[in-house]
Amino acid sequence: MGGKWYKRSVALPVLAVALAAAGCSSNSNDGSDTASSGATASGSESAGASASASSNGGTAQEPVTLSIFGVVGSTVINKPFQDDQVIQELEKRTGVKLDFTPELNVTDRAEKLAVMLAGDDLPDIVVYNALTDSSKIQSANVALPLDDLVAKYGPNITKNAGKAIEVSKSSSPDGKLYYLPGGVGDVQFSPLVNDNSWNLRWDLYKKLNYPKMDTLDDLLGVLGQMMKLEPTNKDGKKNYGLGLNLSETWGQLMIDKAIANLKGYVQALPNDVYIEMDTGKLVPRVSDPNSVFWTSMKFYNKAYQQGILDPESATLKYNTITEKYKTGRYFASTTHWSLGGADEQFIAQGTPEKGFVPFMVDYNPKNMYVGQATYNGDQFQMFISKKSKNPEAAMKLIDYLYTDEGTELLTNGIEGVHYDVVNGVPLVKDEEIQARQTDPNHFITTGIHKYDHLRRYIPQKDANGNPTDFLNVPQTVEKEMTQVQKDFVQHYGYKTVTEAFTKVPTYVYDTSVLGSITTPAGSDLQAKEQQMDAYLIANVAKVIFQKTDADYEKAKQKFLDEYTSKGAKEVFDYYVKAYADKMALVGGK
Secondary structure, three states: OOOOOOOOOOOOOHHHHOOOOOOOOOOOOOOOOOOOOOOOOOOOHHHHHHHHHHOOOOOOOOOOOEEEEOOOOOOOEOOOOOOOHHHHHHHHHEEEEEEEEHHOOOOOOHHHHHHHHHHOOOOEEEEEHHHHHHHHHHHOOOOOOHHHHHHHHHHHHHHHHHHHHHHHOOOOOOOOOOOOOOEEEEEEEOOOOOOOOEEEEEHHHOOOOOOOOOOOOHHHHHHHHHHHOOOOOOOOOOOOOOOOOOOOOHHHHOOHHHHHHHHEOOOOOOOOOEEEHHHHEEEOOOOOOOOHHHHHHHHHHHHHOOOEOOHHHHHHHHHHHHHHOOOOEEEEEEOOOOOOOOOOOOOOOOOOOOOOOEOOOOOOOOEEEEEEEEEEOEEEEEEOOOOOOOOOHHHHHHHEEEOOOHHHHEEEEOOOOOOEOOOOEEEEEHHHHHHHHHOOOOOHOOOOOOHHHHHOEEOOOOOOOOOOOHOOHHHHHHHHHHHHHHHHHHHHHHOOHHHHHHHHOEEEEEEEHHHHOOOOOOOHHHHHHHHHHHHHHHHHHHHHOOOHHHHHHHHHHHHHHHHHHHHHHHHHHHHHHHHHHHHHHHOOO
């Protein structure tokens, strides 16, 4: 979903989108407000976590300090200890102080993780993106076995993620638990934004008199017209229809993101595997010349030839991409989170009529992957490293993250500060909604949704039957709508921004089973897959940036010949069997 990794596509209505997957590109992280919490640790879940942490040398006055990496999306961390309201409250409730030194000034987390692994220099707790880092983590053998720790200190892990833990263990060669899944139980689909479909500048689309966008060629035509309407941004810099962050390991995942999702293809972990929603079967993603991946590659080649794709895409990183959205230089995105808070930036600059809304272009009328379910965990896996100074305290903290209360804190903030409970319904304060709509960096001060990759357990409803994300409470949704979103729903007669998606029979898919499978660590299969992945990452841009159709076809064939020769069929066949076995384990078909 994720420099930004394949950011998990968190359903973040309005502003909180900045972090989810992938993140916000802000270089500031100096929020200094202190938490004046009206909510304290209560009940056996949180009190147990706090007491446990204290028993390991920590008290409310002297917390245990644990180093951590990988939980803050792509926000640049510029000081070891964060002082936002959420992190202070988390320390108060658990007796654990988190040291973010490993993340200082990091813009490419996959790259930094590789450096730490090479130097055998890991913090106490690591969150990594299985889409890009799974094989290197497993090969390095750096994760601590967790079965005994969970049995002793993880009652909430067992209670709320028991099946997900069994799925994780089933992928282990020795049957032990090493990796703790995140996002357990989550269904990511927002009434206001969509992270798996095309997002376009509504104000420009409106000026063009709502042209048809039935096909990808239609979309290119619309983007070309938008560039004529707004050839440069307010700073006089040239605008483009869109851009890609192909210089990052996960950038290739953005090539087919919206295109494949809308056609009903799910890409959940292996780079050469889709789940075809129409059949439920696995099909090749990259090694099949007729796949939707290659439809997407051709789309971007056409965009390049027509001057619509930013020619710097081969060298861009995610933070630069989000900055270009926020400064008005791009008009379309394959996901809402990659906008990096552009809508809020427009509002803050006094241009609330500017903004992005989701569109369905060239879609499958029966099956679309525009909502992600992760009943057994998402791609943001967590482990306690063998280097941990205090694995017991780490496990007690993690156990708190698997509670309703822990999820509520990271997702919504503090009762009485960020929201009030009225007649049993949690309502986000009006001033909090306004702040999120007008300040793209507001989350840095509050910490709300800043630590989304830290969240381990995300039930669809809280204990009282309310949406886990309080921004999705019906009374709040209408207040959240921006001027652009209101204009969009009024034009089409929708009740919510994403209503059109819900009319497709199947629009949510569970990715957790495929996402839990990897080739065996140290195996010949893993070596072949790593070679395939390295080739893919290094060469996709070379195919896209061909100046003629003939040159594109020649480059495509060369790519396929070399890619498939590295063992693509053998690796794909392994996943087909492993997926069938895993589906049988969890009771699927």
